[in-house]
Amino acid sequence: MADLYTQIQDEIAKYPDRRSAILPALRHAQEHYGWLSPEALETVADGLELSPAHCLSVASFYDMFFLQPVGDHVVEVCTNLSCALVGSDIVLRAFEEELGVVAPGTTADGKVTLRRVECLGGCGWGPVVSVDEEYQEHFKTEDIAPLISELRATPRPSESHA
Ligand code: FES
Structure with a gap:
């Protein structure tokens, strides 16, 4: 499996504006970390050139993103x-x-x-x-x-x- 940085870059390449890749990037980060930890949000934010707070605000809108650690x-x-x-x-x-x-x-x-x-x-x-x-x-x-x-x-x- 590609590392998270590569996965995010691959998603960014699909869109004319890198910010449009935020949902798939968050998805990859969650798969990588198990939840959207501060580190996960920072990785996404760095890749998309957004703030971690912006990424958190988007993630918090969707049930599919875990903002706390989850079980197996x-x-x-x-x-x-x-x-x-x-x-x-x-x-x-x-x-x-x-x-x-x-x-x-x-x-x-x-x-x-x-x-x-x-x-x-x-x-x-x-x-x-x-x-x-x-x-x-x-x-x-x-x-x-x-x-x-x-x-x-x-x-x-x-x-x-x-
Ligand atoms: S109300 Fe739509 S799936 Fe439960």
Whole structure:
């Protein structure tokens, strides 16, 4: 895999204005560091000739960027209106009980981060739960225990692809 600097330069080359590459650059930085740490934001800012504060302000607009460290696996429950109408709050509470954390939070063993997120774009198939960026639709509370057992036994996705 190319180093982060090269990845950012490759993204910049796709646009007439280097600042237009901010979203893919942030994405690469998050993949590299695991979250958008101050160091990650500084790397992106240097590449795009922007301030770290500007990069943070853009990243903070999107649910897909992590502004705090996360666990090996990230479970995100959509609690927007369509999912709420079909029980996403019940699903979120059941996840919190199973994991022993309150969203947003990470289990003590660092294996799973639970987050509440805005619409994931699958409104007709709620409740929608994203597990390491793979969507599970019509999610039911009885799916939680087997899912968590599987995640606890599985390495971080980036490690399993290494
Ligand atoms: S409201 Fe949950 S996916 Fe849109």
